[in-house]
Each structure stands twice: as structure tokens, then as C-alpha cells.
Amino acid sequence: MPREVRERQMLDAAVEVFARRGYRAASMDEIAELAGASKPLVYLYLNSKEELFSACIRREAESLIQEIQAGVEPGDSAERRLWCGLRAFFAHTAEHPDGWAVLSCQARIHGEPFALVVAELRQRIVDLVTRLIAECAQPDGGRKPLSAREVSGLAHALVGAAESLAGWANHRTGAVPSARETAATLMNMAWVGLENLTGGRRWPPAAAV
């Protein structure tokens, strides 16, 4: 069996096991067995548990980011780009639940040597959204414009909401929501607010608090 094929099988198995157990609890024995190969072969191709995990993270993140970018037309309005991006995001996470589990479950790991890789990839997704928000957040009137910190906070909030919804959609019992439906839920909640901010209109409306 050619090396390339074997290597993909190993990564597939690794993603599945890492998703099921988490990084530390996953054992190379289980991964090798699931990949239908011997442990030394896994080491020959992937070098170490750490590198194997990094390779998984990279592959899954790359694949996710690429699909999001493929789903978005650069020329479209911010509203439409967010809508399309979210649909692509939820479609991908629904189709690759293990990959998504690895990305999201280990996303906040501390102390492990690959923490940087994970953090960096999460940051790339946040950056996508940050740019989207920042770009359209150019208040037309005389209101106070959004600060960089505000934009960053909004991006993190939006990404967190999306992450949480992806997990919710994946683990629902009963009828699984479509990507379209899940994306609509998030647009429902967040879009009007974002649009308002674009015009410098903030919560609360004056005397509310």
C-alpha cells in the first residue's frame, strides 16, 4: 500500500481517536489499530504523538478554513458574506464532526507543546470574522466609531456562538438541524445588532440601564 494512502488512513484514525478521547487520553496503540497498521509504522510516518496531533489539527483547520473561504464571494455585501460563511462553516462541521471535535475540544489546551499551533489556527478563523466586521463597521454618521477592541470582542463572541452552535447541532438528539437552519439561527440573533453597530448605534438606547 502506497505511503500516501496509509498516511491518510492514519490521520483519519488519529482524528477519530483524538476526538473521542482527547489528546492525553488517546493512545497510539488505539490509533494504530484503528488505522489498520502497526504502531512502528505510525511512528515511521508521523514521528511522534505530538507531531501526529499537530498534523491532525493542521489538516482539519486547513480544510475548514478553505471551505469557508470557498463559500464566500469576495465582492458580496458583508451581510451576504457572513451568511454564506456561516453556512459553509456549519456544513463542514456537520460533515466532519470528528475533525471539528478535535479542533474545538482541544482549542484551549494549555501547557502542551503544540498549544501554539492550535491557538494560531483558531486565531486565523477569528481573523476572518474580525476583518469582516471591521470592514463594514464604518459608521456613516457622527456617532462614535467601533474601537479595535470592540471589534475584536465582537469577533470572539460571534466565533464562540458559532462554535457552540456547531456542537449543539452535532450532538442534538432527534432531527439534526441543517446547516442553513443553524446559520439562520445565528444570523437571527446577531445580524441586526452588528448592522446597528455599523451605523454607530449601540446598546443600550440611552436610559435603559
Add this chain to the structure above:
Amino acid sequence: MPREVRERQMLDAAVEVFARRGYRAASMDEIAELAGASKPLVYLYLNSKEELFSACIRREAESLIQEIQAGVEPGDSAERRLWCGLRAFFAHTAEHPDGWAVLSCQARIHGEPFALVVAELRQRIVDLVTRLIAECAQPDGGRKPLSAREVSGLAHALVGAAESLAGWANHRTGAVPSARETAATLMNMAWVGLENLTGGRRWPPAAAV
């Protein structure tokens, strides 16, 4: 030293170590040493690593939920209750970063035997929000009302956004945002949308997509 005090020291130490290393990578040795007690004593009081972890999760979650509930006046409007609840949430997570790290980092763990405990506690927080949204989501007009599934999705989105913002606020470099500011960011993004939904007004406005 009375048992109660010792036990609290142990839980404190455990929370700190679990936050720093994650469940699997945390060692009972390190916890015992940090607690200033011998390992057998830890076992005498807390029985096992698993139970110790469960105790941590329970204590931290209880403390968080209680503080949220304490910050909310039952008679207030939904808007005000959400606003107060979020402030309490961000205040608590900022004051107990280790506790929050344990809750959020391990929140989606699979395969470990205590996964149920963690999931259950996260669910209680989601339920708080679910009730809040459901209660005010009684469309006054003839529009299509929110389904239970829609409400559940919104609650998960809101909780995810809050979780992500808490992490963002805790790990910011430079000036740390206040709980008030972080809560305002989330209200900014989500409140108008939620309010619209209350009235049955959904995204997109008809022909937008």
C-alpha cells in the same frame, strides 16, 4: 487542622492544577504537593482523581451559577435580567480564572467517566438562558412563534458567545476589559436580534437571500 479547611485547600490546589494541565495531564502528586498535604490524605478525603475532579467541577459551577442568580432580579424585564446576568457571569469568570478554565476547557470532554457531570452543569447554565429567552418569546402579533428548537439554538449561541468572550477577556494582553464592558459587547451584538425575535421578526427580511 480541621477537615473542612484541608479539603478546601485540596480543592483549591486541584482547580489550579487542572486548569494549568487539563484533567489527564494533571498529576495527583502535584495536586497534593500544592495543597501541602500527603497523597494518602487526598485520597482519604476525596477518594479518587475522578471524584476530585467532579468535586472541583461541581464547586466551581455551583459558585458560578449562584453568583449569576444572585445578580438577577426575578421581577425585572428580560432585557435587564440578561444584562445583569451577563455582568455577573463575566465578573465571576474574571475573578476565578482557574475555576472558569476548568469548567470551559474540559467542558466538552468525551470518553472520560465524569463527562456527564460536566455536561450536566453546562446544561444548567444553558437552561437559565433558555428560560429567559423562552419566557419573553411570546410574539404579540400573528407572526410565526419561536419553536423550542429555535429557542434552544439561540440559548446555545448566546452561551457560546459568552464563554468565548470570557476567555477573550481573561487572556487579553494589555488592559483587561471590565465585566461591564464585556457584557455590553455581547448585548450590543445580540440583544436587538433577540428582541426582534420576541416579536416574531426574523432574519432575513424577506427577499434578502
Add this chain to the structure above:
Amino acid sequence: MPREVRERQMLDAAVEVFARRGYRAASMDEIAELAGASKPLVYLYLNSKEELFSACIRREAESLIQEIQAGVEPGDSAERRLWCGLRAFFAHTAEHPDGWAVLSCQARIHGEPFALVVAELRQRIVDLVTRLIAECAQPDGGRKPLSAREVSGLAHALVGAAESLAGWANHRTGAVPSARETAATLMNMAWVGLENLTGGRRWPPAAAV
């Protein structure tokens, strides 16, 4: 069982196994079993294979050097000091064949991280002899005195001869030579030559070569 006792048992077992197999081929399992303890205990007390080996080397070398120094009277003539030192050396190596095997078999190891420890201890023995030779190598007449390099070479030769003889005595079949006899063999071979050199008389006597 008190720690001190256990630790000595472990070192004894380790010396025996390292002597029998060499560093790499020795397994911690075998050492632990021979010590009558579990492997984790060995690690608890001695930390790692490398440190265990270093500890063995240090203990055996210290013991050997001390016995040699104890056997020599500082005020004696060089001849008598050499004679007594050699007897002590051969007596010790005969009584601790495993310790001696570890010291001598691994003495020239390269590439392992403890190579320095081994080399340093061997050097201390060579230095003992070097000082002895140097001290009495003060030619009384007008002949060319011994250079530092000559002295160093002679010391290495003498130490090598002693090492080899120790191995020879230990592995002889049949009657084992006494330390006295072995030391006499070496004195027989080397003393007249060394004494001559002391007076600046070198080999060859003029036209011999």
C-alpha cells in the same frame, strides 16, 4: 524497609547487572527484579537509568580510590608507595569484581551522556599515578629530565597494565593469584624501568636500535 537500605540494594543489583550486560544491554526490569523491588521504586529513588548508572560509577570509583589512598603511607618512598598502592588496587578489584567490571568495561564509552563522569573518575586514578611518577622523576645527574608528556604516557601505561592485570587475575581459571602476587608481577615488569628513568637513564642504551 528504610530507604537507605533499599537504595543500597538497588545499587548493588545495578552494579551486578551493568557488569554482566553493559550499560545499554542492562534493563531496568532486570535490575529491579534482582534488587527485589518494583521498577517504579527504583525510579522513585534513583530517577533514571542514566542517574542510576552514574551513581554506580561514582560509588565504585570512590570506594576504589579511597582504598588505594588508605593503603599508601604519604611519607614512604615512591617505590614503597607504588607497591602498596598496587596491592590495595588488586585487593579491591578482586573483592569487588562487578564494581571493577563496571568501571573498566564502560571506561571508554563514547556518546553516552555520562561519559564525562566515567572519564573523570578514570582520570583521578591516572592522576594518582602521575603524581607518584612525577614526584620521584627528578634526575639527579645531568641527563635530560622527564617531560610532562613522558610522565603522562608512563602513567597511562602503568594504569593500563594494572587494569589488564586486574582483569587477568579476576578471570583466571584455576588458582586465583593473590593481590600480592599480581602486584609483584607489575613491579617486576615496571619498577626497574621507572627507577632508571628517575635517574634520567632511558631505553635504549645508545646504539641498540
Add this chain to the structure above:
Amino acid sequence: MPREVRERQMLDAAVEVFARRGYRAASMDEIAELAGASKPLVYLYLNSKEELFSACIRREAESLIQEIQAGVEPGDSAERRLWCGLRAFFAHTAEHPDGWAVLSCQARIHGEPFALVVAELRQRIVDLVTRLIAECAQPDGGRKPLSAREVSGLAHALVGAAESLAGWANHRTGAVPSARETAATLMNMAWVGLENLTGGRRWPPAAAV
């Protein structure tokens, strides 16, 4: 590439790696790579790590012994034969440091299955010297003649001294001593003593001890 050439390349590589790492720490991978051949080819030609090591030992020892014998004129006096043999020995070990490192470093290995091969080859060198000493050790006077055991001891001492000097010469920092100089050092130390013994004159001169 003809088999003979390949085989020599493999042995060269093996000698280098065994010298650098020792038997156990040397890996067939490293040897194959250094030889510029694939691992299965190494196995095809040399069968196993053990046989490969034996072949190295044999080749290097044969080469050393042959050069010593080539340097000695059978008809010469014992003194001259020893002198020439030592010069040849030190010349060869200086020219083939890796070969010599393998021979001497592994010379006293126990427990490995090839220990016999190594021991046998060392014995052949000892035998050369033994014959030389024995041959001329025919006391002319009425003194007590040398016993076989005495001769054997002396031979081991002389060989050990030579081994040690070879290592000393190879690992000196600064100016490397010539083979002639190193051989002279050993003759300086040992020849007068050996010559005396030939005449039955032993150390100590009666009342010395």
C-alpha cells in the same frame, strides 16, 4: 556495484558507527545509511547485526595482527622484536582509530553472544607477547625460572599497557605522539624489568619489602 566493494563499504560504515556508539547503541539504520545502501541489502550480505559486528572485529583484528607480524623479523633478538612489534602496533592503531576503538572498547564485553569472538582475538595478541617473553625467559643462572603463570601475567600487563597507551596517544589533545615515541615510552618502562626477569632477577631485591 560488485558485491565485494559493497561489502567493504558496509564494514567500513559499521566500524565507524560501532566505534562512535558502541555495539548496542549502534543502529542498523545508521550503518546502512552511512554505507549508502538499503537495510535489506546489509542483511542480505551480512545476515545480522551480530554477524556484522563479528565481521568487523575479525577484519580489524586480523589487520592489526598481520601488521604487527609484518613488522617483526623472526630472527631478531627479543628486545628488537618487541620494539618493532610495538612500533607496528602503535602505528596501526593510530592509522585506524575507529577499528582500534571497536576492538578495545568492546574488548571486555560480557553477555553478548559474540563475546567469545572478541575474547579470542584479544587472546591471539596476548599469545604473541606471551611467546616472546617465554622464549627469552630462560634464566641462564641458577635462579628460579619464570613460571607459566608469571609469564602470562607479564604478557597481560604488557598488552594492557600498550592498549592504554594507544588510547592515550589517540585521544591526546595537542601534538600527537608518534608511534616511535609511544613505543619508546613503553620500552622505557618495561624493558629493563623484562630483561632482568630473563635472568631470574626479580623485584624486590631481597629486603626491600
Add this chain to the structure above:
DNA sequence: CATGAATGAGGGTTCATTCAT
């Protein structure tokens, strides 16, 4: 109440070796 002493079980990693081509 408190601990020093001790271990069974399991994980990551390496290596000599073989087979199908």
C-alpha cells in the same frame, strides 16, 4: 490524623528483522 514505602498497569518510542516486488 498523617505519611513513608511500595506497585500494577499502561503509554510512548525504538530497533532488528523480513517480505513482496
Add this chain to the structure above:
DNA sequence: TATGAATGAACCCTCATTCAT
């Protein structure tokens, strides 16, 4: 002749957990 692909076995090390005191 030559090799890419593959593995059984073993080794070092760690950790949660338990007794005897």
C-alpha cells in the same frame, strides 16, 4: 541485484492507588 513497506518485541518511564505504621 536492490528496496519500500511493514512489524513483534522490548525498553524506559509515569501514574493512580494502597498499605503498614
